[in-house]
Amino acid sequence: MADKASRSGLRYGAPEVLEYVARLHAPHDEALQRAFDAPEGNGMPPIQVGPSEGRLMHLLLCMAGAKRVVEIGALAGYSAIWLARALPEDGRLWSIEREPRHAAVARRNIEGAGLSRRVTVLEGEGLDILPKLEKEGPFDAVFIDADKGSYDRYGRWAAAHLRRGGLLLADNAFLFGQLMEDSAEARAVRRLHEEVGEFFETVCIGTGDGLLMGIRR
Numbered sequence: 001m002a003d004k005a006s007r008s009g010l011r012y013g014a015p016e017v018l019e020y021v022a023r024l025h026a027p028h029d030e031a032l033q034r035a036f037d038a039p040e041g042n043g044m045p046p047i048q049v050g051p052s053e054g055r056l057m058h059l060l061l062c063m064a065g066a067k068r069v070v071e072i073g074a075l076a077g078y079s080a081i082w083l084a085r086a087l088p089e090d091g092r093l094w095s096i097e098r099e100p101r102h103a104a105v106a107r108r109n110i111e112g113a114g115l116s117r118r119v120t121v122l123e124g125e126g127l128d129i130l131p132k133l134e135k136e137g138p139f140d141a142v143f144i145d146a147d148k149g150s151y152d153r154y155g156r157w158a159a160a161h162l163r164r165g166g167l168l169l170a171d172n173a174f175l176f177g178q179l180m181e182d183s184a185e186a187r188a189v190r191r192l193h194e195e196v197g198e199f200f201e202t203v204c205i206g207t208g209d210g211l212l213m214g215i216r217r
């Protein structure tokens with residue numbers, strides 16, 4: 001069992017292996033590449049999801065038949081493009097971003113991907129914007145990828161506003177390896193881990209920094 005577990009993580013995921021599989025299974029077209037490169041090109045932190053995580057979330061949304069999705073944390077719009085491409089023509093993604101400069105870059109990249117009609121980037125604090133979005137729900141998926149100290153509150157909001165069968169996704173579920181530390185952020189992310197089981201069927205996938213996934217009961 002221990003041996004099997006040790007084989008399941010990133011132990012064999014050397015960078016060249018991860019690049020090889022991403023190139024084959026999560027290839028970038030021009031719009032995705034532009035959004036992926038945008039943080040570094042615009043003096044923003046390069047903290048977007050990896051190509052395989054973007055592709056994974058895209059496939060999960062396709063499987064869930066998602067039409068109405070909320071993302072908390074847009075950065076440059078890279079994950080928003082993966083998510084929005086899983087939606088039908090009349091689908092909607094609301095992506096929340098508190099940094100005006102990030103929001104502007106995200107809007108530009110989303111427009112460049114031809115997705116402006118499907119995606120709205122909402123500027124402001126996640127916890128301020130979410131209540132204003134409630135009238136658009138219930139939602140088919142919520143992707144949490146912003147300030148870690150609010151992960152527990154974002155998770156509670158998702159539990160209250162996802163439809164039955166709806167999808168919860170939260171990146172950085174390992175908190176950069178600091179999940180078990182005694183910090184406010186670590187406590188908030190742990191609370192999310194500990195509370196979600198009450199409302200969701202869950203799994204935490206060992207991506208680079210952990211992707212928590214739940215299906216609303």
Ligand SMILES: C[S@@+](CC[C@H](N)C(=O)[O-])C[C@H]1O[C@@H](n2cnc3c(N)ncnc32)[C@H](O)[C@@H]1O
Binds near residue numbers: 047049072076147
């Ligand atoms: C990890 S990045 C998002 C990456 C993006 N989801 C992607 O993969 O392409 C986190 C983003 O959340 C934003 N953010 C941080 N705290 C926030 C908050 N309280 N409300 C809204 N956005 C926030 C940051 O400015 C940053 O752009």
